[in-house]
Amino acid sequence: MAHGSHAVKRYTGIMDWLTTVDHKKIGILYLISGGFFFLIGGLEALLIRIQLWKPLNDAISPDFFNELITMHGTTMIFLGVMPVIFGLMNAVVPLQIGARDVAFPFLNALGFWTFFFGGVLLNVSWITGHVPDAGWTSYVPLASTTFSDGPGVDYYVLGLQISGIGSLLGGINFLVTIINMRAPGMSFMRMPMFTWASFVTSMLILLAFPALTVGLVALMFDRLFEGNFFDPSAGGNIMLWEHIFWIFGHPEVYILILPAFGIISEVVSTFSRKRLFGYSSMVFATVLIGFLGFMVWAHHMFTSGLGPVANALFSIATMLIAVPTGIKVFNWLFTMWGGSIKFTSPMLFAVGFIPTFVMGGVTGVMLAAAPADYQYHDSYFVVGHFHYTIVGGLVSGLFAGVHYWWPKIFGRQLNETLGKLTFWFFIIGFHMTFFVHHFLGLMGMQRRIFTYLDGMGFNEMNLISTIGAMLMGVGVICFLINVIVTTAKPATAANDPWEDGRTLEWAISSPAPEYNFAQLPLIRGYDCYWKEKMEGNKTLQPAEPLGPIHMPSPSILPFIMSVGLFIAGFGFIYHQHIVAAIGLAITLICMFLRSVIEDHGFHIEPDEMKANAKEVKAS
Amino acid sequence: MSGHSHADGVLPHEPEKATLEGRNKVLGFWLFLGGETVLFGTLFSVFIALRDQVNGGPTANELFSLTVVAAATLILLTSSLTSVFAIQAMHRNQPKAMVNWLIVTVLLGLGFLGLEIYEFVEYAHHGHTFAASAFSTSFYSLVGFHGGHVAFGILWISLLIWQVLKRGLTVVTAPKVYIAGLYWHFIDVVWVFIFTVVYLMGKVG
Numbered sequence: 097m098a099h100g101s102h103a104v105k106r107y108t109g110i111m112d113w114l115t116t117v118d119h120k121k122i123g124i125l126y127l128i129s130g131g132f133f134f135l136i137g138g139l140e141a142l143l144i145r146i147q148l149w150k151p152l153n154d155a156i157s158p159d160f161f162n163e164l165i166t167m168h169g170t171t172m173i174f175l176g177v178m179p180v181i182f183g184l185m186n187a188v189v190p191l192q193i194g195a196r197d198v199a200f201p202f203l204n205a206l207g208f209w210t211f212f213f214g215g216v217l218l219n220v221s222w223i224t225g226h227v228p229d230a231g232w233t234s235y236v237p238l239a240s241t242t243f244s245d246g247p248g249v250d251y252y253v254l255g256l257q258i259s260g261i262g263s264l265l266g267g268i269n270f271l272v273t274i275i276n277m278r279a280p281g282m283s284f285m286r287m288p289m290f291t292w293a294s295f296v297t298s299m300l301i302l303l304a305f306p307a308l309t310v311g312l313v314a315l316m317f318d319r320l321f322e323g324n325f326f327d328p329s330a331g332g333n334i335m336l337w338e339h340i341f342w343i344f345g346h347p348e349v350y351i352l353i354l355p356a357f358g359i360i361s362e363v364v365s366t367f368s369r370k371r372l373f374g375y376s377s378m379v380f381a382t383v384l385i386g387f388l389g390f391m392v393w394a395h396h397m398f399t400s401g402l403g404p405v406a407n408a409l410f411s412i413a414t415m416l417i418a419v420p421t422g423i424k425v426f427n428w429l430f431t432m433w434g435g436s437i438k439f440t441s442p443m444l445f446a447v448g449f450i451p452t453f454v455m456g457g458v459t460g461v462m463l464a465a466a467p468a469d470y471q472y473h474d475s476y477f478v479v480g481h482f483h484y485t486i487v488g489g490l491v492s493g494l495f496a497g498v499h500y501w502w503p504k505i506f507g508r509q510l511n512e513t514l515g516k517l518t519f520w521f522f523i524i525g526f527h528m529t530f531f532v533h534h535f536l537g538l539m540g541m542q543r544r545i546f547t548y549l550d551g552m553g554f555n556e557m558n559l560i561s562t563i564g565a566m567l568m569g570v571g572v573i574c575f576l577i578n579v580i581v582t583t584a585k586p587a588t589a590a591n592d593p594w595e596d597g598r599t600l601e602w603a604i605s606s607p608a609p610e611y612n613f614a615q616l617p618l619i620r621g622y623d624c625y626w627k628e629k630m631e632g633n634k635t636l637q638p639a640e641p642l643g644p645i646h647m648p649s650p651s652i653l654p655f656i657m658s659v660g661l662f663i664a665g666f667g668f669i670y671h672q673h674i675v676a677a678i679g680l681a682i683t684l685i686c687m688f689l690r691s692v693i694e695d696h697g698f699h700i701e702p703d704e705m706k707a708n709a710k711e712v713k714a715s
Numbered sequence: 716m717s718g719h720s721h722a723d724g725v726l727p728h729e730p731e732k733a734t735l736e737g738r739n740k741v742l743g744f745w746l747f748l749g750g751e752t753v754l755f756g757t758l759f760s761v762f763i764a765l766r767d768q769v770n771g772g773p774t775a776n777e778l779f780s781l782t783v784v785a786a787a788t789l790i791l792l793t794s795s796l797t798s799v800f801a802i803q804a805m806h807r808n809q810p811k812a813m814v815n816w817l818i819v820t821v822l823l824g825l826g827f828l829g830l831e832i833y834e835f836v837e838y839a840h841h842g843h844t845f846a847a848s849a850f851s852t853s854f855y856s857l858v859g860f861h862g863g864h865v866a867f868g869i870l871w872i873s874l875l876i877w878q879v880l881k882r883g884l885t886v887v888t889a890p891k892v893y894i895a896g897l898y899w900h901f902i903d904v905v906w907v908f909i910f911t912v913v914y915l916m917g918k919v920g
Contacts, residue, residue: 199739264750272743276735302746306754314761317856322846324770325761325856331768331849336761343757691874691891694882 107650115650117201120608122208123186124505127498129212130179136219137176138572140168142565145529149562151550161546162229163248167222169232170252173348174259175215177490181355182211182266184497185294187505189270191601192288194279194619196612199272200265201648202690207265209658214259217665221251228252231544233345234315236326236337241319247669250319254665257312260305261661267301270294279600280639281619285379288599288623289365289372290497292379293358296386297351303390304347311340320668338400342393350389353485354382356493357424360446363496364428366596367443368435371623374427381420381427388417398469407466414464421457425450440594441515445496448523449489456484459534474544477537483530488523495522495575500594507587507607514578521571528564532557598626603635611645614705644699651695657686726808730889737890744894748901755905758860759912762853766917770848773841775917784914787830788906791865794823795903802896810884813892817876820899824869831862854913861909864902871895 107115116122144164147156190198198204221227226247230239239249274295315337317323324330326337365372372378394402394410428450459481463469472478503509536557541548548554589606603625604613615638621627628636664679727733731741766775801816845855872895879888
């Protein structure tokens with residue numbers, strides 16, 4: 097309850113979740129809604145595989161197939177894996193650097209709600225029946241009104257625009273949090289690898305997403321207001337869209353994979369019970385990958401006629417990325433070398449990640465060879481490649497991270513047997529699904545086509561692929577059962593439930609108290625908690641005396657602002673400009689209120705913290 | 716940590732950086748401007764790619780009259796200077812002078828916006844409408860995005876003037892004024908590039 101001069105209303109139940117500005121709760125919201133969209137994207141994937149299990153199948157219509165591949169890709173990237181990444185960043189980064197909060201709690205909530213309502217807007221298209229169907233890259237002229245009349249692609253444009261605001265806000269928030277709010281002694285070169293990865297990823301978000309914003313605005317102007325950016329008959333240029341999309345789109349790939357690299361570094365080091373091998377080279381490699389990620393976008397466009405000089409340059413730049421990535425892979429292997437390894441469920445996912453991601457990397461270098469790319473382009477070889485990096489790599493990494501940090505987030509440890517079952521179904525299903533894609537692609541099977549003829553030699557491999565997809569589905573069901581079983585049990589997780597925790601988040605209770613740290617800790621080195629444990633200390637030395645802690649007040653405004661944007665999006669999609677104006681006005685009024693309402697937050701007094709600590713558990 | 720620990724009436728020398736909230740705001744806003752740079756960079760690239768595609772309409776050389784644009788440039792650059800005076804007044808802890816300079820800044824911003832609207836209406840009379848050609852679409856998008864930023868800045872600074880008059884200059888209001896100043900400089904810099912790339916290069920290229 098609020099003390100002192102500033103009585104602040106604190107909500108309970110559903111209103112608590114709608115108004116929360118606590119990064120730990122926002123992290124949970126991200127995990128739940130990201131998980132929900134991940135399931136939708138997964139169902140879409142299963143429908144795609146059911147259609148392709150035999151030649152000339154007519155389980156679904158060609159139009160529905162186009163909608164499925166578009167929505168599967170868009171949903172998975174923007175609404176599935178990115179929110180789960182943001183969920184883990186919210187749940188873990190402030191705890192790892194010894195911060196009581198993020199830099200901008202209000203913006204953090206706003207970022208979540210804009211992502212959420214953007215995602216809902218995109219998926220409402222399934223209900224209205226006008227589903228985007230121009231592919232997740234939405235290339236013009238296919239996505240122009242000439243070939244995609246009706247509101248389908250507009251859902252893509254507005255949905256992504258709104259959820260993109262959320263990503264940008266999140267990126268800025270984590271950059272400032274990491275730069276300004278580290279605990280005393282937590283220098284940059286003592287930060288855990290997951291925090292480093294979040295830092296570089298946030299930088300990439302900040303510098304890549306505005307390009308997508310402009311691209312989507314341009315597409316929207318063309319589709320809704322008769323603009324001519326991409327209309328060749330009025331002087332527009334269709335290549336412009338490809339460039340803008342991939343100037344955003346390729347850094348986006350590293351936005352996704354770098355956090356997975358961070359998770360794997362933490363998990364491998366913890367369960368090998370060894371200091372991460374080559375920490376500083378790991379940091380260097382992460383930053384270098386982030387930098388090079390901006391130099392390679394045109395490797396998505398080798399066959400579009402850029403000419404040999406451009407192709408050669410982008411080819412070499414792309415191959416260069418294999419060097420820092422290789423550094424990382426060897427560092428993980430050397431971390432495990434000579435360690436006393438415990439094969440817990442997060443460790444299984446991490447160990448499975450390494451060879452799987454290397455395979456995706458090798459096909460990446462193959463694709464980077466521009467002349468050879470003319471063979472691979474738009475074939476299942478490409479589909480195999482990017483699913484190895486994004487599913488076998490990123491999703492494995494996210495599973496590792498979710499299993500690893502689950503006790504810290506929810507106070508309950510996931511069941512290990514079910515976790516291992518999830519891993520085996522997932523990894524076997526994954527390789528069955530996508531390994532054969534490479535060969536299908538080399539044999540000439542094109543991506544994005546709803547069926548294939550008999551007698552091409554594609555039949556058996558497609559059947560194997562479909563069975564593999566089902567196995568992955570079984571793996572995800574195991575995970576869901578695990579979540580339900582675990583949630584039904586009492587929250588009894590210890591501070592350091594894996595017993596080998598090295599980083600700061602394991603030094604405090606599970607889940608962390610509202611204010612994270614009653615006293616900010618003094619950081620005396622890399623792997624600070626492990627260091628204290630090795631020196632016989634139970635926890636870290638405090639860097640400040642016990643005193644009242646300032647907390648931000650909850651607010652409903654982020655939710656209402658996002659509802660306003662959602663309404664505005666609908667108005668634009670259906671050309672009801674009054675509705676759009678009303679929606680934008682709601683958002684602007686909320687911004688006005690946010691600026692003028694004085695909000696001093698409230699304080700938590702030391703007595704209250706002691707009472708809390710006794711309630712949670714003896715620490 | 717708390718935003719009201721300086722309630723004793725003595726304002727620190729750099730009030731915008733006196734609290735962690737203030738420092739976070741300033742750093743976060745610099746980063747936001749980094750993102751804005753990419754946004755305008757992309758718009759500039761698009762404009763440069765499409766600026767010769769006039770689709771039978773008037774070319775940049777035929778269309779632009781440098782007198783109006785030069786006047787608009789002069790007004791906007793002056794408004795940047797007056798916003799510097801406002802921040803200097805803030806650092807000298809003279810809220811009244813600060814508010815006065817902010818009012819001058821807003822008035823100059825309105826003048827700029829008025830000239831821009833006049834200019835757009837003129838162009839539309841010459842057949843240079845948004846849907847006329849790829850050149851016109853990219854022109855209105857780039858220059859219009861900048862104009863939208865100016866309009867937002869005018870509303871924002873006006874709101875801050877009202878807040879400072881109501882609550883005075885505190886460690887809560889000072890960072891807001893400071894970042895609004897950063898924002899105003901940024902749109903000024905963007906205009907310098909627009910003046911060069913769109914108008915001067917349009918006249919000679």
